[in-house]
Amino acid sequence: MDKIYYLASCDTCRKIIKSLPENNLVFQDIRQEPITEEQLEEMYKLSGSYEALFSKKAQLYKSMDLKNKSLTEADFKKYILEHYTFLSRPVFIIDGKIYIGNSQKNVAEVIKALS
Numbered sequence: 001m002d003k004i005y006y007l008a009s010c011d012t013c014r015k016i017i018k019s020l021p022e023n024n025l026v027f028q029d030i031r032q033e034p035i036t037e038e039q040l041e042e043m044y045k046l047s048g049s050y051e052a053l054f055s056k057k058a059q060l061y062k063s064m065d066l067k068n069k070s071l072t073e074a075d076f077k078k079y080i081l082e083h084y085t086f087l088s089r090p091v092f093i094i095d096g097k098i099y100i101g102n103s104q105k106n107v108a109e110v111i112k113a114l115s
Contacts (some may be wrong), residue, residue, distance in 0.1 A: 001022060002023070002026065002092075002093060002094045002095065002114075003026045003027075003028060003092070003093045004017070004025045004026070004027055004028065004090050004091070004092050004093075005026060005028050005030050005035060005039075005043075005087065005089065005091040005092075006027065006029060006030065006089055006090040006091075007030055007031055007084065007089055007090075008030065008031065008032070009031065010089060012089075012102050013089055013090050013102075014020070016090060016102060016107055016110075017035060018108065018109070019111065020111060020114055021111060021114050021115050023114045025092070025094075025114075027043055029095065030084040030087060031084050031090070034084055035080070035081070035084070035087065037081060040053070040077065040080060040081060042076070042093070043091060043093070043100075046096070046097065046098035047098050047100060048094065049076075050073045050074075050076035050077040051072060051073065051076050052088075052100060053069075053076070053080060053087060053088055053091065053100060054076045054079065054080060054086055054088060055085065055087060055088040055089070056085075057088075058085040058086055059085065059111075060083060060085050060086065061086070064071060066079075072104040076107050077102055087101050088101045089101070089102065090102065091108050092113075094110065094113045094114065095113065097113065100114070
């Protein structure tokens with residue numbers, strides 16, 4: 001099942017979704033339907049690390065002063081499960097491959113995978 005984890009209130013996510021070709025993605029707004037530990041485990045298996053899934057751009061990251069702490073993989077996992085803003089968005093899982101974040105290169109790969 002191909003899926004996108006995104007935030008409906010995020011302008012960047014909405015712009016990316018609009019740019020996608022027709023698809024059968026299952027959409028999960030992570031604010032309305034928080035990711036489960038099982039879903040995070042699947043993302044971890046595909047990405048190889050919780051840090052890769054973690055957004056260091058999140059305002060909470062700055063306000064909690066996490067950049068000045070030595071975070072472990074367990075910390076990254078805990079924070080992602082605690083608050084949706086810590087997940088680097090959007091996250092696509094397409095044909096068993098994961099695409100994390102909103103870089104132009106990543107979005108181009110997602111569009112190619114969906115085409």
